[in-house]
């Protein structure tokens with residue numbers, strides 16, 4: 001699905017030097033590379049504050065903690081996504097309220113968001129799924145109308161650009177009260193272990209989040225808030241700082257691969273290529289097909305026989321997950337998400353796909369699907 005080894009070989013000297021510098025400095029925690037990287041990421045994204053943390057899930061948890069919600073407060077998130085958004089809300093004693101998604105973009109359905117608002121709703125947590133922004137302008141409008149917070153899960157969408165109706169643009173993760181991203185190795189900007197970051201343009205929220213990530217401490221050993229311990233290792237920051245200048249090229253490489261897939265599959269009666277959110281660019285964290293009239297799991301198995309990995313993101317919507325069973329929800333409540341869970345198939349997507357690999361993948365996908 002990803003080829004991190006080849007990517008590393010292209011920038012090996014820079015990475016090795018950056019890691020060696022950290023080892024020589026022995027500043028493994030809170031070293032200079034962490035503040036350097038935060039600054040560079042701030043410049044890249046345009047966010048006013050960047051707070052590096054231990055991973056993307058921590059970023060979401062700390063952002064929600066910084067909002068100061070009360071137990072039982074409702075947090076709206078899509079049901080077709082990775083578990084993290086609902087997980088941190090549940091863990092903090094808030095009530096995850098899930099909504100269906102749009103069939104074309106696979107992102108949060110904003111009409112469903114509007115319908116799910118109650119007097120207890122406090123926050124909306126949209127996920128910019130697979131690398132393109134959710135309909136964030138509409139979500140921000142709803143949030144303004146009902147005085148709700150917005151925490152963007154931009155773990156899959158770093159570098160994606162959203163254009164608002166007044167013409168101004170902003171990057172994924174910098175539009176809500178908070179934005180969160182992950183540097184998990186396979187993410188678009190990945191480190192060599194775990195990492196994450198929180199974005200915000202709000203000084204007071206930044207201060208709270210920074211304190212919460214550091215045991216709720218503002219002055220040493222004075223704990224004003226209940227916090228956690230979540231830090232980006234200096235070595236990971238060094239890797240990320242070396243990779244950040246390449247991020248735009250990495251995004252371009254993903255787009256070229258996606259365009260090649262699009263060309264090969266467009267018009268096939270069994271394949272729906274990814275739909276586009278008209279106001280967002282796409283950074284293709286995943287290239288996810290929707291298959292129809294064929295058995296998705298058989299297609300996946302046949303591809304595996306030909307050494308082509310394909311993954312199902314995501315096979316079970318949140319409302320159907322065992323740990324998140326809730327009397328409010330039953331099978332059939334979120335028909336788009338349930339249908340997607342049965343028909344999606346993500347193809348290999350990374351920065352090192354060459355013409356030959358893409359030809360081999362597209363030819364075999366078409367052969368398998370047309371002969372099923």
Ligand SMILES: *Cc1c(COP(=O)(O)O)cnc(C)c1O
Nearest residue numbers: 055056057082084155156182184
């Ligand atoms: C990867 C991911 C996360 C979690 O990031 P970690 O760094 O693995 O904790 C959260 N949400 C989404 C949508 C993700 O893709």
